[in-house]
Amino acid sequence: MHLKNTFLQQGHRIAAMLFCFVSLFCMFPLAASAQDIELSLWHAYRGDEAKALQSVADDFNAANAGSVHVTLLQVPDETFANKVFTGVPQGSGPDAFITAHDVIGNWADNKIIADITPYINESDLGVYHETTVKALRYKPNTKNPADAKEGIYALPLAYKSAVLFYNKDTVKNPPKTTDELLQYLEKNTVMTCDKADTNCKPHFGLVYENTNLFFHSVWLNGFGGSLFDENGQIQLKNEGNAQSIEFAKKLNQYIPSGIDGARIKTLFNDGNADMVINGPWFMAELPEQNGGPGLHYGVVTLPQITEPGAPANAYGTPYVTAEGIYMARDTKSSIALAKMKETDPKYPAAKAAEDARRAATIKLMKYIASDGAYKRMIEGKQMVAFKAAYDQLKADNSPETAFVKEVAPVFLAQLDHAQPSSNRPEMGSLWASMQQALQKSLFGGPSGETPYLLFLLLSLIVAGFVFLAKATNPSVTTPQKHMMHIGGTIVSFVLAVPVFMWLKSVQGNNKNINVMDALAEAQSRVSMLKPPAVEEGNPWVLITIIFGIIAILCILGIRAYKKHKAANIEYTDNKTAAAFVAPAIIGMIVLVFLPFIIGAFLSFFAYENGEFTYVGLQNFARLFSSDQASFLDSMSIYFTFVVTVLWTMTNVALHVGIGMCLALLLREPWLKLKGVYRVLLIVPWAMPNYITALIWRGMFDHNFGAINGLLETLGLDRVEWYNEFLTSFAANLTTNTWLGFPFMMVVTLGALQAIPRDLEDAAAVDGASAWQRFRHVTFPLLKPALMPSVVLGSIWTFNAFNIIYLVSKGSPDGSTEILVSEAYKWAFERQYQYGYAAAYAMVVFVILVLYSKLTQFVLNDNTVEAK
């Protein structure tokens, strides 16, 4: 292994040298030379911000030619956190990276980022805006609370807070107070149009993501609300929070539902929304201000709050996010140094090299934060934290600064009425819980019975049809059996009626939810999401489990051995087989089984402060008690399980049903254009689903989605798809059906090829109808060929979380999440509770194994019956 390792490293080095050589020849000056310190900096910027950062980095490289050289890596935002989080502890992360301040709590606790206090002087921080510096300070949680001391974890680059964007052509005087805002909305909003009125178009005075705490914070802080009490404990139930939500409810009368960033952009750009509460990134989504045709927009600070009951002199006070440049706590060289003994003769040199590297990293961080600030501001349109940049801006009269000159003072002024959001690890679950409270208060809560009732209803209907099929099957001869089947059919269908009525009665959200109750519920949600105190588990539990598994495997092995002995099978091909099968098996063991086994072990551990602690069965106990969530709460694993089963059942039924129907149409030999249809129908399979799923999300939009448009032309009412469980589930289901049916269609087409047509012809001659032919001839022949694909398809669907992640995003209130998507959230979005996520995943695995055993059992049973 060691040999291979060095060989690969050598290979790498040679490749790198070749690359340098070639680059030099190509006249691309590559500043790297042997004595350079090579630094890497990761970021998730795009567009102008990325270009400006690159340009600043180039300046840095030019200024430090021969000593330090930095290389940037732009990482897609979606994978940025995971990449840093997995890379840094392994030594394959960057030296520095740029991200928002809300990661600090989690990443400092988990030892991803370094406290830079030892590397800088406190006075160095005076050049940055105080609010942004405040956002980057944090006191980490340590095993011994006495060891904890506050540090600063990044240098601030820019701040991002919401302001009010307005369309200059329609809004002459942007509202200065909430009274003016409400008056404007009253006058200028057209929520829905009469179908008869063809000239009417929905038009909105103001749009913002009103269930997102980041934007709601404008009102929450404005009304004096807060998420923590004086002692720093989470406390959501307070007067200010409640008032702010009441105000949001008032605004909500004028705001289209199910609003998200993409929709806001379209509405504002098309002139269908006059004002938007949004952050500086929104500017990148709007056309450049050039006085040409299209949108002309301006920005102002958020209005004063003049609502009755609001504190005097209250202003819309958004959260501000500080983007900082961080130092990775561990890098390849620091890990190597930590492993070295201090007595090692090479140690002093390595230590000196490491110190030089850290110093260079700090130099880079400072350069980008301060020297590069003006460039980032003008070219990247960033609202920088470096105060002197604003003075420089005032003095600069070049035309390209005109736009920044117009907007920068507004954002700077907003900073006077803004506060940094908390960087504590709990904040992650607060975003989610407050979103729930807002969603419930504004749109009502989903009823928790729905999935259970839907499941019951579908089971009854399926049972009814199974009985019906048996009852009409002529091969059953005993009259008792026949009566039983008829009875079963009647009972199932009759029982389905009250279940259906019940299901119908719980539909429609309860819109009269008390705001305080919603906050109280959010508060209890926070405590569910919080990782419990870690208690070391009894090691014998794990030892017993391991021995138990080994014992079971041994028993199974012995049984299999005896069976084979009894059957007297001789294995003639062992050696040949080894050659054929071994490469694949070895690959599977190393890259699939090993990671899985490690993952399985992790379910007995809790991940805290960057290390795993053995906790025995704590994760499982927590899982099955579902954090004391009721069965009707979407946080309950039982709830999620039922949703997952529903999701799998309905998906597979639709995939197979639609796929089979289309295959039956497409197999007719006389059908023209067969090839064309076949190609067109597999397009959903061939396109990457991360884009088509996004399109589908848009198609279910309330105001502009194609689906509601279709409903309207059919004379039906528009549906708010993502606000209720049933419709949200249907949106996910439709998308996944669209993606999944082609596979089943192709499988069925192939299976049909293998079925001789003359059997059906013979049946036809005997007078069988088309349905009878299918039911008694084609289908029984298809079934065994389709079964493995169906089992595989259901396993895939059970584990397919990206559709839910992209389409409904779990809404309303996480009720459309399935088990794997929950596991994903626990692992990466809820304070990295990796052990708990692993326990979740183990449950998923066990369910799937049981399921496949069950289908095997049913399958064997059927084949026996057929014989």
Next chain:
Amino acid sequence: MAKKQEWVEDSVGLNKRDRIIKQIAYNLILILVCIAVLYPVVWVVKMALTPNELAGIGGDTSQIQFTLDNFKHVVLNQNQNGDYLFFHQLANSVIVSAITTLIGVLLACTAAYGFARLNFIGRQMGLQAFLVTQMFPGVVMMIPLYIILGKLGLTDNVLGLVLVYSVSALPFCVWNLKGYFDTIPKELEEAAIVDGASRAKIFVTIVLPLARPAIAITALFSFMTAWNEFILAATFMNNEINYTLPVALKQYVGAQSVEYGYFAAGAILVSIPIMALFFALQKHLVGGLTAGGVKG
């Protein structure tokens, strides 16, 4: 009786009028389904042709502007060294996918043949094990996998990606191929064995040529797995020039906003090769996928 008449006529092709009616009805249904199926795809195309700052989800259809700028931007995107990133990333994608396909097909064919024909200890168990891997939830495996590849020195390395991809496509491919091998009559091989041919020779000269459709599908699957994957590629690769296309594509998706125009244009460019492959292999697709549906 009437139904019987209709059936006989349509399969034998006697009654012209009925046949035309059926032809029209079938085509009508299929056209409707195709429209429903292609509608979202048309939206992707529309987004790709709309100027980036206007492109979004939904929106007013009254203001339509068409431009090819998005494609231009995506294709001609350069880094600070003046490298055309798209072409580098395209090359990476092609290399990674092609090697994945090669290794995947090689491993899958040999393993599937072993499982289909050879009589060895643990055959049934091995086959089950392949199926069981499909039940592993990927969430828990990512970090352990990363650590293992790190220990093998394979992070930030095309080889690491290739190995992971080819192995992750393997279970399905083995099952599918094994099913296909099962349908090839054993007698062909038995005759060759009597003639003294080795297993390896039989495998290469007799079985593989017969299994062409299934091999084509295996190749398509392996290729698609590698071509569309982005989470591992984004996690493992530490140099923009080493990214694969889906990672580059995801760079247009930000935390608060998405550059829809570029994203859609990129998505179309990324799907073209897969579409072309599907088109080229569609004959095999039907024959090769299915036969997999035979019990293990």
